[in-house]
Amino acid sequence: MHHGLETLFKDLLFQRNPVFLLTENTNVKSILGYYQGFVTGQNQYLLDDAKTITPVETLERLRALDYLHKINERDYQNVIASFAALHALRNRLQHFALKIYPDQIIRVLGNLVPKSVLMLNGCYLARRAEEMGLRLIDLLPHTAFRQALAGSGDSPSIQADLNKIFPASTDVIAMLESKYDVLLNAAIKRFKKATFPDLPITLRLRDHGHVGAPPYMPEIELAGWINTKLSPHDNAKGGRVLWSREPVNALYEAKTVVHDPVITGQQTGSPGFTTSKLTIDVSALIQVLTPETCFNIPDAEDSLPYIKNPELNIRLTLECTSEGLFNDWHFDVSRVQALSGELRIELASAIFGDEPTVPSVRAVHTIPLSDANAAIRFHAFVESNRKLRDHFSLELSVEGKASLRFG
DSSP states (O other): OHHHHHHHHHHHHHHHOGGGGBOTTOOHHHHHHHHHHHHTTSOSSTTTTOOBOOHHHHHHHHHHTTTTTTSOHHHHHHHHHHHHHHHHHHHHHHTSOOOOOHHHHHHHHHHHHHHHHHHHHHHHHHHHHHHTTOOGGGGOSOOTTGGGGGTTTTOSSHHHHHHHHOTTHHHHHHHHHIIIIIHHHHHHHHTSSOEEEEEEEEEEEEEOSSOSSSOOOOEEEEEESBOEEEOHHHHBSSSOOTTOSSOOOEEEEEEEEEOOOEEEEEOTTSTTEEEEEEEEEEEEEEEESOHHHHBOOTTOTTTGGGEEEEEEEEEEEEEEEEEEEBSSSEEEOOEEEEEEEEEEEEEEEEETTSOTTSOOEEEEEEEEEETTTEEEEEEEEEOTTSOEEEEEEEEEEEEEEEEEEEO
16 A cells, blocks of 8 residues: 555656656766666666655655645645655564554554545546646646556546446545544544533442452442443453353453441440441452443544543542441441542543554543442451451442543
């Protein structure tokens, strides 16, 4: 593709004058030598062994000759940048055997191919205008191989000639332009510095500590702008049961830390009943496999398919002041007096065509917690030293709304 587009653009210059392909420091003696070698049969090609200009320089000269008047400045600069990116990817693959990712190439081609076709089609129109004598450039005193300008017949557009070579050319170019140029660039713009207000989230968590078979992780269910249901045996990154009966749209690893309660008061007349403060920390790292089914972000539906390798980092801290039993065998939360804390969800993702290890999209969703939007049930067995054992039963729920802010 790189060489093909380079050849097409250079051929336009060659048709006007082969000398236009040579670098600026090429002297007249060298030029005469190329022509002499071609005439005497020493060269199979007019410019054998000549140092020619780069694709970017080719476009610059075509523009100077007013061949690219059909394309605006922004699209022209995108083509220049895309040629440079494609050249770098080709070198990584061809000369250094470095790993490249297919969607990086697709993203570059999505910008380069449709706009290049637009440029070439403009040259078709320019050629037809020349035939009617309407362009000043036709007054140039030298036009090498004039007949080559008419070599593609009477086609009013390059599309017809492309379809002769490959019947699906028009459809492929339209797909590249729509999916990997217009929509992809819209997705990149959509997630830069954007704010999606009042996005709802419901989190439900169940954890039984070190009870049963590992892995020992909480079950997590999310609904709202994130939709997934995670269980240790179906969704764990390690030790996952591969024959899960339900579709899996995410994998995760998570941990619940229950700190030992701090007694703040003793209940008179109720042996073993105390007022205490319990702190619980939950952390989860979720690898989203199918963003289209996991995320529900209004006004961003068309952009979600371009999110790549998204990860959710969930941090929940909850402080619960409650009345309940706390003796030599049991601790539980019977009556909640106050809840406080924070639920923080961070989204990190690459966009289609980015290096997958370098997230280019980041967003934060933060909800302060209180007894109005959070609820808890908790029971744990107690060691002889009044420390909580890791055999416990925890049910926790959060429901709220907040803005999702992209950086």
